[in-house]
Amino acid sequence: MQIKNILAVVGFALLAWLLLDYQAVDQQQTLTIGGPFEFTSQDLSKDGFMYTRMQVAEALVDVRPDGSLIPKLASDWLVSDNGLEWRFSLRSGVSFHDGRPLNADAVVYSLQKAMAKPGVVQQLPLERLYADAEQVVVELSRPYKPLLSILAHYSLAILSPSSYDEQGQVVALSGTGPYQVALLAPPHKLNVRRFPEYWGEAASIEQVHYLTGHRAESRALQAQSGQADLIYTLDPASLDLLERADNVWVHSQSIPRTVLLKLNNAHPYLNNKQTRQALSLALDREGLSEHVVRVPDSAAYQLFPPALGHWHLSELAEKQRNLALAGELLKQQGWQLGSDGVLEREGERFRLNLVTYADRPELTVLATAIQAQLAEIGVEVEVVVDNSSAIPARHHDGTLELALIARNYGTLSDPLALLVDDHLQGGGDWGPMNWSSPSLSELLESLMSSDGEQDRQLTRQAALLLADELPLIPVLFYTQQVAVNQRVQNFQFDPFELNYRVAEMSFAN
């Protein structure tokens, strides 16, 4: 056969392929979201964040962007005087995407499935969960104030009983949200469409598509070209690019995530407050903020970022870098500078390993910058880049010395649940290591049953104590940067990243 004929056949085949596989997207009715977040399954304990963000699944309680909690599928709740029994009444007229009505039995079934999995739900001192008439009753073994923020977590969103197979795995996710799943292609794509029988106000935008984009530059180009309407997690280089685009604006907002140094507080070099203070004073946080992550004003001198309401203490003074004072504090601990510029004490060099993980790309860069900054006071640091699981693993086998981590203080809307787990329940795989404070434990115990002004006072004291004692050394706060297309009206941002709130948005005509 003539080569020309073969090429003609190949060319024709490719053309036919393009024509037959063409799928039109109705841009006018579709909002496209891009972000780096991957999801692998329909299991809420693993990937529930994707289904609550896309408003497919809803929980009993909803977190507002300011961190306050409001009724969602539960219309209201009553707590017994001893704080051990919570009764939730359910909203009426709610149906799942499969057409079944929401009732107490369905809620209990869904919560029981969630409780069989690991996750934040395991922090609950749960005694019993059951349906009583049209109410859901939660019985606890001791009072637990952050119960509502746990129930608002994505892993406890309520699904229809038909969503599960015989082994209790979610195989056909059916929630109650304003959107229902239209196309599911993990780990990259989730398309949802408006659910006409939604109990609340119907969404204005008919379809929402989510696409995972691994590369920041590719995501920025999607925003710039107009292919995507909302792009989450922009990198600094892309911000410059997008500022010049006239079809896009950038929303920047603090989120409850903090980069911090986790220390082994029982390590012979690190087991006192002065040394921890010295390490903290040696950090040039402004430099890291301006020149490494390139987000101005992100330097952190306390653990809780501004997004966490009254846990963040605005009056806490910014402590400038002070190498002289750091050196003095170390000297008081018996450390002397050796001939090669590294501190020595009784023949031992001040040498530590610092573990970090590549899951968040900025951490490795920050770790090497911190390595250079600590070298200036004579602390020699060896950076080890591992997997994120190395942090809890090394915490438990005791090999962790220093670790640079990006901790999410907003996994639950109330940081109290996290602190209680860290300090009272033996959790703390990502919290302070080998450190305890009777004063803090007492404060947290009191916080579990306080409210109003007393609650504010106790919160303040707890936050101050952590900022002063430095069992974890705060480094930087995170800011989420979102590119928003000009056609999107009423853009909403949820710092807890539980909900993209697209149902409240609309398109400009």
Added chain:
Amino acid sequence: MLIKILGRRLAQAVFVAWAVGTLTFFLMNLLPGDFAYRIAAGRYGYDYVNQAAADAVRAELGLDRSVWLQYLDWFRDLLRFNLGDSLVSGNPVSQELAHQLGHSLQLALFASLLSLLIAVPLGLYAGRQVGSALDRASLFISVLLRAQPVFVIGLVLVLIFALQFQLLPVAGFGGSRYLILPALSLALSMAALSSRMIRNATHQVLGSSYYQFARFKGLSEQQAFTHHAQPNIALPVVAFIGIQAVSLIEGIVMIESLFSWPGIGHALAHAIFGRDVPMIQGAALVMGLLFVLINLLVDLCCYWLDPRQREEGLQ
């Protein structure tokens, strides 16, 4: 001869399936780090991986069992053509592979065919007109394209076709509009090499004594080219394209990630980070078999093109 080729490749396929699976299993077990923690990090993400999650994973998957027992389980499943379930997503490995490897194959096939459309006419023309302006220009462009990582070619195409002219989407999948730019990036990179290969083969064949003889015995240029030059040019080119296709399937991670295209390269990297052994074994096994299949196709093409092989078979 044909039966010999098929028999040899079948035996190779069985060996590859066993060897690749076994090797990946034991190599993964040699890697440092606690499997349960790694899998928990893959499943629940870095905000939620902790000892409780790792313990739950260990209990659920029976990771405390001996390595040999786990290996025997895998081997028994393999004999039943069952690749098992992913330890991270919980979905059957076959389903994950169908999605991810399916998309990789789609992209690789489209890109390979597109590269032929570019490389063959260009290579043949340049080979017939050695030293012409077009030959020199094609050399220059080839060097330029090969000197770039394929990622840069992709980025330039995005800037032109998606940003400047807004003709095609930047990234994504699901519909042919998303296929064009990643496929064109790969095709250009492949054609840069294969067009020069075709050009050299053409030049060599046209200068050979058997081609000269074909012309002397009175065949027209067209006849001589079709019957004597074409098959001889095609033989090395087919083998070369086979090798290119293999490297394409395993090595397009950069293009997949730039264009948010679900592919096996990305899936495999994540599976290794998350110690998702069944997924790695399944992917390595299917890719190993795929390479055997590509080799088989190359063999069959050469058999069809080369009369010497067919005659040998008849004798």
